[in-house]
Amino acid sequence: MEIFEYIDEMKQPYDIFYTDCVHSELHWHYYSEMLYIVSGSIRVICNDGETVLRKGDMCYLYPLQLHSIKADKTCTESVKYAVIKFNMYTLGIPQTYIRKMYDCFVYRTETTDFCMVIRSEKLKESMADIVQDIFEEYTEKREMYMLAVQSGIYKLLIIMARQMKTNGDFKHRRSDGDVYFNHILEYIDAHSSEQIEVKDLAEMCSMSYSHFARSFKARYGRSCKEYILYIRLNKAQNMLLYSDYSMEYIAQENGFSDSSYFIRVYKKWRGITPKQERMQNRL
Template structure:
């Protein structure tokens, strides 16, 4: 089975920065999620990006943010090549020795919980110097001169600080937030990998809560606070994304796909697919 979780060696590689050419790299980039925060900046051309079932059209000079553990993919908008710079990082590493400001990870989680916008246009990217920050991170991580990790850390802190200030000016509330990350939150983040591996089973939210040693109401509330959707909605989204991949790249029948993904019957699968994708699964192969 083609799993959606992409392994991240966060311990040994907390930062990544790269330039991607859609005519040279493995493209399109299929739906996946990982524990990194990821950001992309379009250098040339255009492309489509999907984030948790929402579609974005990116042109040169625009930027898109993918929160950690969010399902995302990228695909071509035309036969012309596109080039973008990407940054992946473990936001927990972006710490400063100051008691005056909450951790960036805490602020980012608060922004995510308030549905902060993740798309930034050409004017914003130019005014806030996002292209230069991306380019500097790519250069530092490719050359790896002495102190490169310090330089990248500083650039990423600057980048996230500018985003947080944009969100605050747009009305997001960062007051009265705690720097404390509960064990329950860390446990739920880890259960995402279990869900991906066992997606072909008839997973129940109640059983996932027990696996996390939580009551069902507490698990459900914490999951929604973290990811902005219920665990049931998350399961449905992952199944539909994997179903679309199977329909596009295998010869399995609709019934086989629905069975493979743990649906009790094909009609339930068709309804769920159409609700999220706006089309029936059969139309994918037409």
């Protein structure tokens, strides 16, 4: 059984839709996923845990988290829920908030490795209206709709982060070892346009190269070099979709040695050239 859902299947930075599916198989992916229940109820299986989501509940599934959706046998209503898939690393989070957002929506420890669930009775805001606005912007594609989609996702994340902080769960999301790696991911995000050596990152963590490399891959499912390239490619994709900058400029701004190398690596990642990406998803 194939359990990895390729992010490359997302043709744009976001994938947003309503569904009644109650039989998704066990899988994981590199992007984040939010579920909002409009009617009925579903079972969410996440790693070794399980919960039932009912009307008005919101669920956030972390990157790399093994999960599946199943039917709730007690449900007597028709099922409908919204699915919002997005990449945390390309949301353009301001540097001031990167650590807080990553702490809340990227990292978790073995003892808290379950999806984030916010029950409807805990929410004052109308999540349904926000979700519907995001869906309409995404499907109708009005002027600057991608910016509107991103803004809506920000609203949902802020509401969830504030709720988790109120519940006290936010404080326990990192283990001691995570402190080092949080700093490293922040550093990579801030310096992705520069030359980054893995050995230097290992030194920042007071680790040997081999121990750092093994630990990084165990935590994030890919090597540090692959992660750096992944961040650079996602930032480049953002510039392709949101700007008219030349390939040479985009390559330079995202740490690629030249535009030829950038085009070659991008095509290997996406299956299309940067120019084709821009033309197919023109705003």
